[in-house]
Amino acid sequence: MLVLVDQDGVLADFDRGFNLAWQERFPHRAVLDLALRKNFYLHDDYPAGYRAEIRDIQASAGFILNLPPIPGALAALKALLDAGHDVRICTAPLSRFTNCVGEKFQWVVDHLGPAWVDRIVLTKDKTLVRGDVLIDDKPAVTGALDPLWEHLVFEAPYNVAATSRRINWSNWRQVLQQVELDRAGRLGADR
Amino acid sequence: MLVLVDQDGVLADFDRGFNLAWQERFPHRAVLDLALRKNFYLHDDYPAGYRAEIRDIQASAGFILNLPPIPGALAALKALLDAGHDVRICTAPLSRFTNCVGEKFQWVVDHLGPAWVDRIVLTKDKTLVRGDVLIDDKPAVTGALDPLWEHLVFEAPYNVAATSRRINWSNWRQVLQQVELDRAGRLGADR
Numbered sequence: 001m002l003v004l005v006d007q008d009g010v011l012a013d014f015d016r017g018f019n020l021a022w023q024e025r026f027p028h029r030a031v032l033d034l035a036l037r038k039n040f041y042l043h044d045d046y047p048a049g050y051r052a053e054i055r056d057i058q059a060s061a062g063f064i065l066n067l068p069p070i071p072g073a074l075a076a077l078k079a080l081l082d083a084g085h086d087v088r089i090c091t092a093p094l095s096r097f098t099n100c101v102g103e104k105f106q107w108v109v110d111h112l113g114p115a116w117v118d119r120i121v122l123t124k125d126k127t128l129v130r131g132d133v134l135i136d137d138k139p140a141v142t143g144a145l146d147p148l149w150e151h152l153v154f155e156a157p158y159n160v161a162a163t164s165r166r167i168n169w170s171n172w173r174q175v176l177q178q179v180e181l182d183r184a185g186r187l188g189a190d191r
Numbered sequence: 192m193l194v195l196v197d198q199d200g201v202l203a204d205f206d207r208g209f210n211l212a213w214q215e216r217f218p219h220r221a222v223l224d225l226a227l228r229k230n231f232y233l234h235d236d237y238p239a240g241y242r243a244e245i246r247d248i249q250a251s252a253g254f255i256l257n258l259p260p261i262p263g264a265l266a267a268l269k270a271l272l273d274a275g276h277d278v279r280i281c282t283a284p285l286s287r288f289t290n291c292v293g294e295k296f297q298w299v300v301d302h303l304g305p306a307w308v309d310r311i312v313l314t315k316d317k318t319l320v321r322g323d324v325l326i327d328d329k330p331a332v333t334g335a336l337d338p339l340w341e342h343l344v345f346e347a348p349y350n351v352a353a354t355s356r357r358i359n360w361s362n363w364r365q366v367l368q369q370v371e372l373d374r375a376g377r378l379g380a381d382r
Contacts, residue, residue: 001373002336086335088319091289093296097308101292106283122313128193128279130319130336143322144277145193163272179309 001132001183002079002149004121007091009137010070010154011077012107017067019044021057026187036156040138045158059096064103069111076172077112083176090121090129090136133182135167135175195312196272198282200328201261201345202268203298208258209233212248221267221380228348231329236349241302250287255294260302267363268303274367281312281320281327324373326358334347341373 008014015034023031032045039045043054057063080087089108095099101122108116121129126136127143134145137154139162141147153159155168167178199205206225214222216330223236230236232247239353247336248254250377271278285291292313312320317327318334330353332338344350346359358369 088316095308095309097296098293101296101313102289105288105292117284117286118315120314121316122292123311124309125279125312128321130321130339148321 002086002088002130002162003179004088004090004126004131004134004136005077006134006136006138006154007089007107007154008067010135011073011111012064012067012191013070014067015042017063017155018054018057021060021063021066022054025057026053032037035157040158055096058094059099061099064094064100064104065110067107067108070169072169072172074111074167076175079172080176080179085179087159088119088121088131089116090123090126090127090131090134092124092126093122122140132186133179150186152182154179193277193279193321194370195281195317195320195322195325195327195340196268197325197327197329197345198280198295200347201326202264202280202302203255203258204261205258206233206347208254209245209248212251212254212257213245214328216248217244219305226348227280231349235265246287249285251288252290253294255285255291256297256301258298259293261360263360263363265302267360267366270363271367271370276370279310279312279320279322280307281317281322281325283315283317284313323377324370340375343369343373 005011015037019031019034037045043051046054077087091104104122105120108120112183123129125143126134126141127145127147131149133152134149135152135154137156139153139158139159141151151164153162153164153166155166165178167175171176196202206228210222210225228236237245267279277379282295296308296311299311314320316334317325317332318327318336318338322340324343325340326343326345328347328350332342332351342355344353344355344357346357356369358366360366
């Protein structure tokens, strides 16, 4: 199977990285309890007056590069590959791309190794990319085309209302099982 | 139609940009006559002893950013959009990606405008990307999958032997005609 995996929020812990950077820059301000996140975009969960500062942090040099990995994600990615699947990292750049795009690539080198760079597909519109499944924390992934992949929603506090099947890396076998289930479902539908 | 367009060698004049940088860095060395290019990779047309220096130039800060546009390409791209096609820039990063990826994005902002950033698909493997045609100067574009697009080879001295249909921007109507011809061919094949 061709498995597309999102980067921010699925492999790289964008929220935790943000909280660390926020606390470092503004040590006397309150920090958001990540379990209370409600909106996909982090700045929508902070008071509106902080929006510019939040985006400045996210666009700053080193922010993307220093995101900690989601626990279990890197091992699960390699397990998917070992299980014979073709795995690609399918990620959208931030609007303020200057530091982001190069650092996304370097993050993959640092955490998965240089061979994984060739597995990156960087695109704002993921419906353009072929795949059997897309593992993504965004509640609804839309674009110009009807997607060929099935969306498996990677669990996060801000996507509990998503109607698609939800998975997490806490037991990577769950991911493999869901991927296999999806294949079985497709094969069934083809008949 | 969904038209994928390569960046280096199709929109951005990689060869001419390289020759300018080479002459600037080594003013007393001979410079390659671009009309005599035979291999897709420029370093294969220079003596083998220059390979490291050539790749250093290509990986250097500002190299990708300062590539001159291919004459007619930017207007043709906008004409394709105006004609109702969905146009995407489908480009592979250099192996030494650190400067390359961010500068490819900035090049698109500088020459096509910020709205075009959302049209970039950055991937080593273009067979993963959906499209009706791919306009690319590489003689053979291969990857993990059988491509969904038809490859239109963008003319260059190093791809004269390519068997696919060849086009150039010198008359952008030729591009539109080829794209339309391709659609007609596909519709015919579907019947």
